[in-house]
Amino acid sequence: MKRRLFIIALLSTFLSTLSCIPCCGQKHQRGKASYYSKRATGARSASGQRIHHDSLTCAHRYYPFGTMLKITNLRNDKSVIVEVIDRGPFGRGRIIDLSWAAAKEIDMISQGVATVKVERLDNPVPFKPEDSKLPKIDFEMAEFEPDHYFEKKEKAPHHRHTP
Template identity: 65%
Template sequence: MKQIRRVIIAILSLLSFTPMLAQTQRGKATFYSKRATGARTASGDRLHHDSLTCAHRTYPFGTLLKVTNLSNNKSVVVKVTDRGPFARGRIIDLSWRAAKELDILAKGVCTVRVERYNGSEIPYRPAEGVNLPEIDFEITEAGYSFTGEWAERMKQSDMPTTKTKRKHTAKPHATKKHASHKSNNSQQKDRNAEDKKEEGNAWSNIFKTIKKKSEEMF
């Protein structure tokens, strides 16, 4: 019996709580100051003035609410992260960014309509459509085959190019030039050796004449 009573009480509480979440509320809305950025909310999250969040008394944390400014029909979707407001006549506290979206920064307080948002996530502006070309993956109608074209390209790649011919013809010129350069160097070395030899012979002749004259004097 006790278990049956507990089940009945749980069902009744859920039935009484569901209409409250589905109902639309009307009342005054205020917003957090920018100086409240960084404060810890009741859900444990940090408050940031540029986020679309709000404080509500009864909705569970993480619930998405659509808030509409009744004076200009502007609306914004916010997430419940805090509890409040607790002043009489006020039903919701908005973040600074949400208040800016509703255009209530100058007034500070405005009358709004609050209703639960049924979407799965906060809507964003849709991205611009990109027109992609249609690709046909079906087989072409007739006769074309990659085999013949592939064989022709392989033949062209096997043929010697002009660049390779130039490389082969350039090598003998390079070797001839190198050989001529070597012969020139050897000839220059021989000339230098002959010059040194002649210079040595001249000095030896000078010393011989000096020695001969000195012997004649003594």
């Protein structure tokens, strides 16, 4: 009986620990998205940047600032790539707040709230090769020993001409 209770306690501890892991470890997330009003333009975000309604940015609770995310509206399959510059949304059952321009890109302005899929982009520039085939260059300076590289020339004695 004690062993059974121990196993149950161990399992519940393990499962509660898993539920505390932020979404950064997940490949994608689904949920409700809202967007900033145009009136938020000029306000400072949590990263210190100013919010602008024409920029493709977002607020997310866990992803680090500067992370690029692909947001897909599940109603029409339109997507946009945004950068995380703020924290939030908190409460209201939302997982992400988009800038006005990002919301316009995925046609959610008239709805106000949309069901979206959020994917973290590992390589935000799709045409940039993952593995570069260029050789590595060693930029260390070689030791300079002037005796080996240059011969010292004897200077001719300087003669003074006297009038």
